[in-house]
Amino acid sequence: MGSDESLYGFLTARLRQRGVPVESLPGPLGVSRSTLYRNMKGTVQMSAEVQARFADVLKLDANGRAEFDRLSQLVAFDPTLVEARFVLDRFIFASGAADEPNPEPIRFAVYEDDIYLRTSDRVYERIRTLAASPDATTKIHIANCAGDKQFCSVASFIDDVLRQTDSVTVEHLLSMPQSDYNVLVATITRLVPLLRNNRYTVHYAPLPPTEPRRADATFAASPAQPGFGNSLSVEVDRPGDKTFFLLSFLDDDLSTCLVTHDENVIEFFHTNYEAVKRSYSKALVDFSNVDPFTDTLADLEEGKNTVLIKPDFCFDRIPIPVYESMLARMPANDVARMQKQLASNGGDPTTIVQMVLGSLERRARGSLVNRHTDVYSMAGLTRFAETGRISDHLDVMPPFTPDERRAVLTHARSRLADPHDPYTLYITRDDFLTNGCIIISIDNVGVLFEYNVNDYRRGVLSNLFIANHALAEIFSDYANVHVPQTHALSREDADAFLAALIEAQDHTAS
DSSP states (O other), X not given: OOHXXXXXXXXXXXXXXXXXXXXXXXXXXXXXXXXXXXXXXXXXXXXXXXXXXHHHHHXXXXXXXXXXXXXXXXXXXXXXXXXXXXXXXXXXXXXXXXXXXXXXXXXXXXXXXXXXXXEHHHHHHHHHHHHTSTTOEEEEEEEOOOSHHHHHHHHHHHHHHHHHOSSEEEEEEEEEOSSOHHHHHHHHHHHHHHHTSTTEEEEXXXXXXXXXXXXXXXXXXXXXXXXXXSEEEEEEEETTEEEEEEEEOOSSSOEEEEEEOOHHHHHHHHHHHHHHHGGGOEESEEEEOOOTTSHHHHHHHTTOOEEEEOSSOOGGGSOXXXXXXXXXXXOHHHHHHHHHHHTTTTOOTTTHHHHHHHHHHHHHHHTTTSOEEEEEEHHHHHHHHHHSOOTTOOTTSOOOOHHHHHHHHHHHHHHHHOTTOSEEEEEESSOOOTTOOEEEEETTTEEXXXXXXXXXXXXXXXXXXXXXXXXXXXXXXXXXXXXXHHTBOOHHXXXXXXXXXXXXXXXXXX
């Protein structure tokens, strides 16, 4: 019998003995139904907290717990999920962006009246020059181009041209796996820098689960489409002239580039492209610029387990009395400025503050029922304790006073110490996401990337929401399994660290 079946058999047998239905477990264990199934089958490693709660539900004696521990250690969990953890390590603990080498030039045979040999650098430069022409509009379509070398080259060009001019739009058709976690998370983290620009959109099609993967692949393999394969097309429309480039990237041969002004050829391409696009109909980014101060985020989190990866506290982790204390000491003019800023997206300034507090309190209540896991850093919490500001602190808000900081830190410490609280706090030894990115993952829903804290401080929303269950599962595994094993302080050390920060507030206040 396989080890995963042994674990599953052990658990189901004990549940039958105790008369405990499986359907009743997600709440007490603080996991979703899908995660519970994967935990029991051994395809996703059970966190220490969930394992301890499971043992309590089963009322295991010392021998039973020892057997449970042994079987848990033997489970055959998905190796692509393990690999995905280290992809996220590079994204979170390095620069906050996926590691990308400098793109190497790709050689093209350029077909334009005659055949010329050109590097991708020269082809891209010609396109950029045309796109920057007065009154030019440029449409770019990408089909797949997911291999490491192809994507590195194309992404660098796209980033340049989007920065250069506002009259460029980019649409990318991309095949992505849902069962290879490593490739999926590598794909997403590499796309995030481009997705920040709302003129770059991605439509994706899931790769079949049986799609073979190259042994050296670190990015999604792409099924070739007739006439497209891995290609980049650019249409630059200028007054009196339309220039069309079709770049075809070939792995085992000289890549080719067609340059034409022929309207029939251009229309032929568009007709075929739109036909292919129908199989890539799902937009990767469902919506962007989610307002964290309205019920939108609270609605997404309702009844769900969530993960927050941020160097310091989120707004909903600040107790409401602390906000009330802050508001009571703010000058009337500053309160009016804050009301105006918070209501900038169509709210009523006279009621907006109470609405925001209600939404934050609703989110906080959710963490008392469902499993909420926060990952902070020692450096981030130290900055908060010293400055009274969280990383995305609104400019119109004053710093929290030492007494208010003490209340925030004490609240976090008390929740950390409560074994019955579904809230989990991990504090990492090393700092992370130093570029200001904030990640909120919601089980069975998706992942929100807040990527510009400077904008947030001014009340300007800059975020992406990617509705993808598998991606949320990766982040849940990362925060609940990998972080405590690899990066986090022990519970005892975390408690001592928070106690020291609290004590420092006493000295500051005096």
